[in-house]
Structures are given as structure tokens and as C-alpha cells.
Amino acid sequence: MDISARIDTALCHSIEAAAGPACPPRLSEAIQYAVFPGGHRIRPRLCLAVANAHVGSDAYVVDAAMSSIELLHCASLVHDDMPCFDNAATRRGKPAVHVAFGEPLALLCGDALIVLAFQTIARAAITAPQRASNLLRIVSDGVGAPNGIVAGQGWECEQEAPLKEYQRAKTGVLFAAATMAGAAAAGVDHEPWGILGQRIGEAYQVADDLLDRFGDPDVIGKPVGQDVVNDRPNAVSAMGEKGATDYLRSRIEEVVDSVPDCPGKLKLRALIHEEASQILDAALRRRAAA
Amino acid sequence: MDISARIDTALCHSIEAAAGPACPPRLSEAIQYAVFPGGHRIRPRLCLAVANAHVGSDAYVVDAAMSSIELLHCASLVHDDMPCFDNAATRRGKPAVHVAFGEPLALLCGDALIVLAFQTIARAAITAPQRASNLLRIVSDGVGAPNGIVAGQGWECEQEAPLKEYQRAKTGVLFAAATMAGAAAAGVDHEPWGILGQRIGEAYQVADDLLDRFGDPDVIGKPVGQDVVNDRPNAVSAMGEKGATDYLRSRIEEVVDSVPDCPGKLKLRALIHEEASQILDAALRRRAAA
Numbered sequence: 001m002d003i004s005a006r007i008d009t010a011l012c013h014s015i016e017a018a019a020g021p022a023c024p025p026r027l028s029e030a031i032q033y034a035v036f037p038g039g040h041r042i043r044p045r046l047c048l049a050v051a052n053a054h055v056g057s058d059a060y061v062v063d064a065a066m067s068s069i070e071l072l073h074c075a076s077l078v079h080d081d082m083p084c085f086d087n088a089a090t091r092r093g094k095p096a097v098h099v100a101f102g103e104p105l106a107l108l109c110g111d112a113l114i115v116l117a118f119q120t121i122a123r124a125a126i127t128a129p130q131r132a133s134n135l136l137r138i139v140s141d142g143v144g145a146p147n148g149i150v151a152g153q154g155w156e157c158e159q160e161a162p163l164k165e166y167q168r169a170k171t172g173v174l175f176a177a178a179t180m181a182g183a184a185a186a187g188v189d190h191e192p193w194g195i196l197g198q199r200i201g202e203a204y205q206v207a208d209d210l211l212d213r214f215g216d217p218d219v220i221g222k223p224v225g226q227d228v229v230n231d232r233p234n235a236v237s238a239m240g241e242k243g244a245t246d247y248l249r250s251r252i253e254e255v256v257d258s259v260p261d262c263p264g265k266l267k268l269r270a271l272i273h274e275e276a277s278q279i280l281d282a283a284l285r286r287r288a289a290a
Numbered sequence: 291m292d293i294s295a296r297i298d299t300a301l302c303h304s305i306e307a308a309a310g311p312a313c314p315p316r317l318s319e320a321i322q323y324a325v326f327p328g329g330h331r332i333r334p335r336l337c338l339a340v341a342n343a344h345v346g347s348d349a350y351v352v353d354a355a356m357s358s359i360e361l362l363h364c365a366s367l368v369h370d371d372m373p374c375f376d377n378a379a380t381r382r383g384k385p386a387v388h389v390a391f392g393e394p395l396a397l398l399c400g401d402a403l404i405v406l407a408f409q410t411i412a413r414a415a416i417t418a419p420q421r422a423s424n425l426l427r428i429v430s431d432g433v434g435a436p437n438g439i440v441a442g443q444g445w446e447c448e449q450e451a452p453l454k455e456y457q458r459a460k461t462g463v464l465f466a467a468a469t470m471a472g473a474a475a476a477g478v479d480h481e482p483w484g485i486l487g488q489r490i491g492e493a494y495q496v497a498d499d500l501l502d503r504f505g506d507p508d509v510i511g512k513p514v515g516q517d518v519v520n521d522r523p524n525a526v527s528a529m530g531e532k533g534a535t536d537y538l539r540s541r542i543e544e545v546v547d548s549v550p551d552c553p554g555k556l557k558l559r560a561l562i563h564e565e566a567s568q569i570l571d572a573a574l575r576r577r578a579a580a
Contacts, residue, residue, distance in 0.1 A: 017435075017436070018434065018435035018436055018441075019436070020436055022436040022437060022441070022455070023435045023436030023441055023444070024435075024441055024444035024445045024447065024448050024451070025448070026444070026447055026448060027435060027440070027441065027444030027447065028435070028436075031435070075401075079397055079398075079401060082374075082397065083374075084372075084373075084374075084392075084393035084394050084397060085394050085397060102374075102447070103374035104374050104375050104443075104446070104447050105444070105447050107369055107372065107374060107375060107397070108369075108440055108443050108444050108447070110401070111365075111369060111400070111401075111404065111440045112434055112435045112440045112441075112444075114401065114404050114405065115404065115430055115433050115434030115435070115438070115440060116434055116435070118408045118426065118430040118434075119427075119430040119431060119434050121426065122423070122426040122427040122430050122431075123427070125419075125423035125426060125427070126423070126427070129415075129419040129420055129423045130419055132423065133412070133415035133416070133419040133422065133423065136408065136411065136412040136415060136426065137409075137412040137413070137415070137416070140405055140408040140409040140412045141409060141412075143405050144308065144402055144405030144406055144408075144409050145307075145308035145313045145314075145317060145318070145321070145402045145405070145406070146307070146308050146309070146310055146312040146313030146318075147312060148405070150317070150398055150401045150402045150405060151308075151312070151313055151314055151317065151402075153394075153398050154313070154314035154316070154317030154395070154398050154402075155314045156394070157314065157316055157317065157392070157394050157395050157398070158314050158315065158316060161314070165312070
């Protein structure tokens with residue numbers, strides 16, 4: 001099975017648990033809509049790559065790791081797009097969940113996705129309690145307060161937000177969770193893997209900030225200029241266009257050097273280099289076209 | 291330490307993890323505001339009562355069980371009160387979170403509380419992975435889709451909702467999670483404990499429906515008449531006033547008979563009888579005063 005198919009199968013399996021006649025049908029539809037079709041699935045891909053760089057990874061825990069992280073990412077998008085937050089009408093090239101299903105269901109859909117992530121880990125814990133227990137700690141810390149996505153979004157509600165802490169919490173920590181979750185699913189010490197994910201996340205956030213300023217909404221599937229409209233911290237505002245681009249380049253150098261020792265280190269470095277170059281190219285290409 | 295103090299200490303411990311300088315200060319305040327001061331804390335009290343009816347309960351897992359369930363209950367109140375949902379301006383006798391902190395922080399606060407519940411279980415899993423793994427499954431199923439609170443709220447977004455399924459999901463399942471979590475924390479088979487919580491939850495929901503229709507908002511700390519305003523399924527609308535009261539009485543009979551065998555069975559029956567009678571009295575007293 002190729003990587004995309006494996007990720008989507010794991011996600012299908014997770015959200016199937018929320019489907020069926022016992023679930024309010026519109027909620028079930030909204031959950032499906034929020035998860036499929038996906039974006040780049042960059043976080044679960046990263047998680048899988050780390051797991052595959054080891055021997056002895058538990059396929060069931062790997063699936064739970066990938067799926068829980070992507071579900072939490074999807075949840076953050078659904079809530080982030082709501083009128084009381086970013087008020088973004090489109091996402092992944094189609095109407096945002098609150099536009100398609102209304103605000104009450106968008107609110108519940110996000111909540112349900114958060115819980116589904118933990119229901120998924122709970123199922124993995126039946127056969128692998130120790131690995132799932134590590135996964136639970138990694139994933140919950142990566143999404144909650146004080147360090148995770150929710151805290152990152154919380155900085156958007158402050159008069160002043162420290163840019164680094166904001167970006168780290170809003171993006172970096174879930175990427176760090178993805179790399180650490182891959183290691184935990186492989187049964188190895190996950191701590192050394194955090195820095196790699198953190199750095200990929202920092203690079204990704206700067207690329208995202210460049211796309212928000214200079215990207216094509218038809219290509220990226222969501223409105224641009226949102227950071228200015230919503231007065232959000234943004235690397236382009238903070239460092240200027242050239243500063244942000246230079247910073248992104250220097251981050252990518254660091255990323256590849258951050259891969260810890262593991263049986264599949266060379267292959268993983270090559271894969272991450274390729275992925276990071278694509279991020280850079282995408283950000284620069286959109287910028288040139290703007 | 292008395293029961294209320296123990297519950298509040300466990301909750302303090304859970305939300306402390308989200309406090310500190312790394313957390314956006316207003317988010318941290320909103321979390322504190324949503325959890326303290328509490329309501330009756332009926333779910334964690336029930337959880338503790340079940341754990342205490344056994345020998346060999348793990349105090350740390352019991353604290354995690356009580357705390358996670360109450361945090362999820364608080365999260366559901368915060369999101370439920372939001373303008374796009376019930377649009378209720380007061381809760382527990384003070385402005386609702388979205389009134390006090392604004393909608394974006396209310397949204398994030400609910401999300402953070404959900405995740406904090408799972409961060410709490412994650413910490414318990416470090417020392418007791420097997421019990422925490424059962425707890426994780428019980429709690430996540432009790433709050434998510436297709437059977438938990440989120441699904442219960444999801445029925446409110448449907449044209450038609452089956453009253454029993456709606457009440458079961460909206461209220462019963464988290465009560466069932468509370469009794470089962472108490473058993474899981476005590477290290478015994480939790481399955482037989484579900485029916486007791488389910489029945490207490492059903493009784494509680496009918497009492498809550500009576501209070502929504504006939505209660506005094508100053509006494510119950512939230513607006514009344516919300517079910518009619520929001521066209522929600524309600525036992526009084528479905529069965530009439532007398533029907534709902536009779537149903538509540540018959541439920542309470544069943545509740546006490548549902549206590550499974552355990553070392554502290556007699557004491558637990560007595561305690562539940564007292565608690566259930568208080569629920570009944572409260573619902574009838576408010577009704578008489580209306």
C-alpha cells in the first residue's frame with residue numbers, strides 16, 4: 001500500500017468509529033467532510049517516515065499515531081476557520097466546515113475530531129499499552145496548553161505575542177509530536193526526535209506565512225492575506241520578505257542535520273531533504289508568481 | 291481531606307499543567323474560570339464513590355479519573371453556552387466564558403479543557419499504564435461520537451432526534467463513564483458498572499429538564515427555558531409534567547438496584563440513594579415553587 005493510501009486507510013478506520021446509525025448523521029457527515037479529501041498530510045507522512053527508519057515498529061500503533069495527529073490537525077483547522085476566529089470561508093479548496101454545515105456543527109465536529117484522536121490511541125492501547133501510553137503523552141502535550149496548538153491559537157487572543165513562542169506552539173509542537181510519535185510507535189526513546197520535528201515545523205510555519213502573504217488562493221485552497229486581516233504574528237511582517245526567505249533557507253539546512261541516529265538514518269535524511277526542498281520551492285514559487 | 295477538597299485539588303493539579311509563563315495568560319485565566327468554582331461535581335463524586343467501594347484503588351488513577359471527567363463536563367458547558375449553540379449568558383451564577391473572555395477564547399478554552407482531560411490521563415499512565423489505558427477508553431468513548439456528549443449535542447443539530455438516544459448520549463454516557471472510570475481506577479472489571487451510571491444519568495437528565503422548565507435561574511445559576519428557546523428535546527415536552535416526574539421517580543428506584551456486587555456495596559447503595567433523593571427533591575422543590 002502506498003503512503004497516502006495507508007494514511008487515508010488509518011484515518012478511515014478512525015472516523016468509522018464515529019459513523020453508523022448511533023451517530024447523528026449530520027455530525028458524521030461533517031467529520032467525514034473535515035478529514036477527506038486531505039491536504040498534504042505532511043504530519044502523518046513525517047510520523048510514518050520516522051517509524052519506518054526503525055526496526056520493530058508496531059504497525060497498529062504507527063497507524064494510531066499518524067491518524068491521531070492528523071485528526072488533531074484537522075480539528076484545529078475546523079475551529080480556526082470559524083467566524084469567531086479567522087472567519088475563513090474556504091479550506092482545502094472547498095467551503096469551510098462552518099459554511100457547509102453551520103457553526104454549531106463545526107464546533108461539534110472539531111470537538112469530535114479531538115476526541116476521535118484519543119479514541120484512536122485508546123484502541124491501540126488495548127494491544128500495546130506501553131507504547132500507546134507514550135503516544136498519549138506526546139500527542140496530548142502537542143495539542144494542548146501550555147505548549148501545543150491550542151496555546152498557539154491562544155497567543156492570537158493576546159495583545160502581544162512573542163513570535164517564536166507563538167510559532168513554536170501553533171505549528172512546531174505538533175510537528176515535534178509527529179516525529180516523537182513515530183519513534184514511540186517504533187518502541188524507541190522518543191525524546192531525541194523532538195528537535196527534528198520542531199525544526200521542520202518552524203520551517204513550515206515560515207513557508208506558510210510566505211504563502212499567506214504571496215500565495216495563490218486557488219492553488220493553496222484557502223484565502224490568503226488572513227494574517228494581516230486578523231492581525232496575526234507573521235514572519236513576513238516581523239522580518240520582511242527577504243528576512244523570512246533567508247530564515248527559511250537557514251532553517252532547512254538545520255533540519256536535515258537534526259536527524260538522530262537510527263537504522264534508516266541515510267534514507268530518512270534524503271526523504272526529509274526532498275520534502276523540505278518542496279516546502280521551500282513552493283514558498284518561493286508562489287512568491288515569484290505573486 | 292473531604293471529598294470536595296479532594297476533587298478540587300485533583301482539578302487544580304490538572305489545570306496547573308496549563309498554567310505558567312509558557313501559556314497565553316488569558317487562555318490560562320479562562321481555563322481557571324471555567325473550572326472554578328464548580329457546580330455539584332456530581333460526576334467526579336460518583337466516580338470516587340465507586341472507587342472507594344473497592345479495595346486496592348490507585349489514588350493517583352482515581353484522581354485522574356475524577357478530574358478528566360469533570361474537565362470534559364466543563365468543556366461541554368463552555369462550548370454549549372456559546373452564541374452559535376445555546377447562547378446562554380450565565381453559568382454557575384456568573385457570566386459564561388464567552389461573555390467574560392470573548393468567543394475566540396471560549397472556543398479555545400473548551401478545546402484546552404478536552405485536551406487537559408487526556409493530558410491528565412497521560413500522566414497517570416506513566417505509573418499505571420494498564421489502568422490508565424482502560425480509563426482512556428472509557429473516558430474518550432463517553433465524550434466523543436457516536437455515543438458520548440458530542441454526539442448528544444450533535445442530535446440537537448438534527449431535524450428530529452430520538453429522545454432516548456439523545457439523553458443517553460448527552461448525559462447518560464458521561465455518568466456511565468464516571469462509574470466505569472471509578473471501577474477501572476480500582477483495577478476491577480469496569481463493564482458491569484456502566485448500567486448504574488447510565489441510569490443515574492437518565493434520572494439526572496430528566497431532573498435537569500424539569501429544572502429547565504420550572505427552576506429558579508438564581509438558584510440553579512443558569513437561564514431557564516433554554517430547551518424551548520432552542521427547540522431542544524426535553525422530557526417535559528415529550529411526556530408532560532406528570533409523565534416526566536413519574537418517570538424520574540421510577541428511574542431512581544432502578545438506580546439503587548443497579549449497584550453491582552463489591553466490597554462496599556451497602557455503603558455505596560446508601561450513598562447513591564441519598565444523592566438520588568436529593569436530585570428528586572431538587573427537581574420537585576423547584577417545580578412546586580414555579
